Amino acid sequence: MTFVDVPVTVRVPATSANLGPGFDSLGLALSWFDEVTAEVTTSGLTFDIEGEGADEVPRDETHLLYRAMDAAFDLLAEKPAGLHLSCRNTIPHGRGLGSSAAAIAAGLVLARALVVGGEDRMDDRTMFGLANDLEGHPDNVAPALFGGFTISWIEGAAAETQRLDVEADVTVFVPPEPVATSVARGLLPESVPHADASFTAGRAALLVAALTTAPERLISATEDRLHQTYRAEAMPDSYKLVRQLRVEGVPAVISGAGPTVLAFAHGLEDWTPSGWARRELRVSPEGAHVAP
Known part of the structure; x- marks a missing residue:
């Protein structure tokens, strides 16, 4: 079996980047979550979307969540015949709270979890690099993927991050x-x-x-x-x-x-x-x- 035969749900946090002086490098995961459920189907792409942006976001292959999943499936060399995605959005869009990074992180983690053996075939570092490619900078996607407080930078052509546990x-x-x-x-x-x-x-x-x-x-x-x-x-x-x-x-x-x-x-x-x-x-x- 290439794909798991049950729905998979991912929770992903809002994030705050920069934090003042840490422009494009520092990020913080916040206790405010979107939730996305994905299920492999026999054909097509369908969405159920509720909450923030439900009346504004696309319900086709241009949706950022699906674009992230599609990129991960390409990397994993697996492509489902169809998908049904259910999104419960609470993170505000266009407010500086990492809604796009949340969509990317959720999509990558979902795709990896849907593929049998996905974690062995796409490790965290590879997933982070793909997230950075999709977002264009690492400061939000790092805490969206790994939580906590993150310090991110570009080493040559690769995105790197250091995660720290903090309480605030x-x-x-x-x-x-x-x-x-x-x-x-x-x-x-x-x-x-x-x-x-x-x-x-x-x-x-x-x-x-x-x-x-x-x-x-x-x-x-x-x-x-x-x-x-x-x-x-x-x-x-x-x-x-x-x-x-x-x-x-x-x-x-x-x-x-x-x-x-x-x-x-x-x-x-x-x-x-x-x-x-x-x-x-x-x-x-x-x-x-x-x-x-």
């Missing part, structure tokens, strides 16, 4: 309107002053210490001069909230490409802007995984 209280403030990642990236300059690069490198190194052994350093460790101020015009309310929280001593950053604001604290109910959603979370030690 996290609150996310999610605005009602999205900002496209392409728009946020388009606001970044081609070069930055050497002093800003040096400043941010130091803060990124400090952030690793702050999240592992020195949480009292988080307010300094989350300072950044590479991307947040340049993107402020695309998300002025988010940037304003970050500045207001930081003035009060709360370590706050733009999550990923925004516009969600992430703060390393709980008990921030009074800071929620009108019309925004607020969610208290923890760091998830689990990445994408097959649910029992």
Whole structure:
């Protein structure tokens, strides 16, 4: 038998990348999950989608979840005759919480689990490299796949990551309107002053210490001069909230490409802007995984 004969369900976490100074390198898995079930069928591709983006995402081969599965099937040299996919989406789309990375991670883990002996034929490192190829940068897909706090980089042509276990209280403030990642990236300059690069490198190194052994350093460790101020015009309310929280001593950053604001604290109910959603979370030690 090439494929398992039962449905497979995968849970995959939301993620937050950058975390202030760790542009395109640092990522955090959050205790907020999408759930996807896949079953091999005799023919065709069908979807059941509920929750976030249900009225907007495609229900054909262009869906990012299926594209990730298809890439994994190609690597595994196996192709099912048909698939039925059931998606229960809770991670907001276009808000800087890694919804695309979640789709990619879920698709790869699902495809590997559907193929008999898939884990022996596609190990975690290979799967991570494929995820990076699909996403274009490793900072979100690393925690989406492996959980915890991840430090990712490109070594030659290969994506690498180092995972660390951390514990932290996290609150996310999610605005009602999205900002496209392409728009946020388009606001970044081609070069930055050497002093800003040096400043941010130091803060990124400090952030690793702050999240592992020195949480009292988080307010300094989350300072950044590479991307947040340049993107402020695309998300002025988010940037304003970050500045207001930081003035009060709360370590706050733009999550990923925004516009969600992430703060390393709980008990921030009074800071929620009108019309925004607020969610208290923890760091998830689990990445994408097959649910029992």
